[in-house]
Each structure stands twice: as C-alpha cells, then as structure tokens.
Amino acid sequence: MDLDELRRQHAAIGLTARALEQAVSETYQPDGVARLRWQLARQLMTHVAFEDRIFYPTLKRSAEARTRDRATMLERELGALGDRFKAYMTDWSDARIRREWPAFCAETRPILNMLMDRIGQEDRLFDTLAHDRTIRHGTTARSA
Template sequence: MDLDELRRQHAEIGLTARALERAVAEEYQPEGVARLRWQLARQLLTHVALEDRIFYPTLKRSPEASTRDHATALEKELGALGERFRAYMTDWSDMRIGREWPAFCVETRLILDMLMERVGREDRLFDTLSQRRGIDRSPAARSA
C-alpha cells in the first residue's frame, strides 16, 4: 500500500480546497469558481477510487479486529460524505451559484470544512499505520 501517493493526493485536494475557500471569501463571484469545484471533484474521485481499491481492503484484512472495525467505520463515513459532496455538486449549477452567491459560499465553506476534517483524520491514520506497522512504502508496494 503506497501511503505516499495517498498523502500526495491529500496535499493536492488541500491546495484546491484552499483556493476554493479563498474564492468563496469574495463578496462577488470571482471567475474560476466552476473550474475549482470540478477540479476538486476530479481529485476526490481519483482519491476515493484508490482508497476503495487498495487502502480500505488492506485495512479490512488486518489481523487486528480494531483496525478492521476502524476501516469499516471510516469507509461508511466516507460514503456519507461522498453523497453529501455529490448533492452539493448537483444542487449548485453555475446559474444558481450566480443567483445565490452568499448561500453558495456558506454551503461551500461547510462542505470544505467537512472534507478537510476528514483528510486530516486520514492523514493521522496514515501516520499511525506507518509508525505502528511499518507499512511498505516502497515502489514495489505500489503494484500491490
């Protein structure tokens, strides 16, 4: 399992989230908001696919029941956050954003807070797993 790749993706998600956060801090809708939203959505889709394919299945095969339980709980929570993000992307069309800029800003800050809180918890989990188990982060592990 390549935790470095997951961390790299978290860093990219964080950069895009902060750019979107700065955009929604503006009084009037700046150019590029739609691009940032879709960039974030693409990054999340890529990241979640990797977690679903490699990270969570690996944790769920752990010999430790607490690790398996933790992985299952995080995976369920991720599903709920994913649904919330999908609804956010669907509900806020470009036209609606233009009409309801202040409400969009509030909703965007809320979803970004939830997202970044989740990323932070995953980063702490990656650190714990790396330290406790010495998970192989070598290039050979990437093909696993």
C-alpha cells in the same frame, strides 16, 4: 499499500479546497470558481477510487481488530460524505452559483470543513499505519 500516494492526493485536494475556500470568502464571485469546484470533484473521485480499490480492503485484512474497525467506520463515513458532496455538486449549477452567490458560499464552507476534517482523520490513520509498519518490520527512522 502506497501511503505516499495517498498523502500526495490529500495534499492536492487540500490545495484545491483552500483555493475554493478563499474564493468563497470574496463578496463577489471571482473567476475560476467553477473550475475549482470541478477540479476538486475530479481529485476526490480519483482519491476515493484509489481508497476503495486498495486502501480500505488492505486495512480490512489487518491482523489488528482496531485497524479493521477504524477502516470500516471511516469507509462508512466516507459514503455519507460522498453523498453530501454529490448532492452539493448537483444542486449548484454555474448559473445558480451566479444568481445565489452568498447562499453558495454559505453551503460551500461546511462542505470544505468536513472534507478537510476527513483528510485530517485519514492522515492520522496513515501516521498510525506507517508507525505500526515500522515496528512490525523492526526498522527505525533515521534522525537528521
């Protein structure tokens, strides 16, 4: 399992989410909001497909019950977050965003907060997995 690739994807998603967060802090709709939304959606679709295909199946085969249980819980939560994000993307057309900018901003902020919280949870799980792998393989990190 390539934790580095998952981390790279998280970093890219985080950059786009922060750019969208900055955009929705503006009083008037700035140029590029639609592009940011769709960029974030594409990044999330790619990331979720990678997780569904590789990450979660690998975790569910773990010898440790704690890891299997955590993976099952996170996967279930991901489904709910995915449904909410899909509804958000469907509900907010470009025309509606222009008409209802303050409402769009109000709905976007909690979505981005949930997304960033989720990324934080997964990053902590990645750290745990990397640590567990290091212990299992008897390797230690080198200090600079």
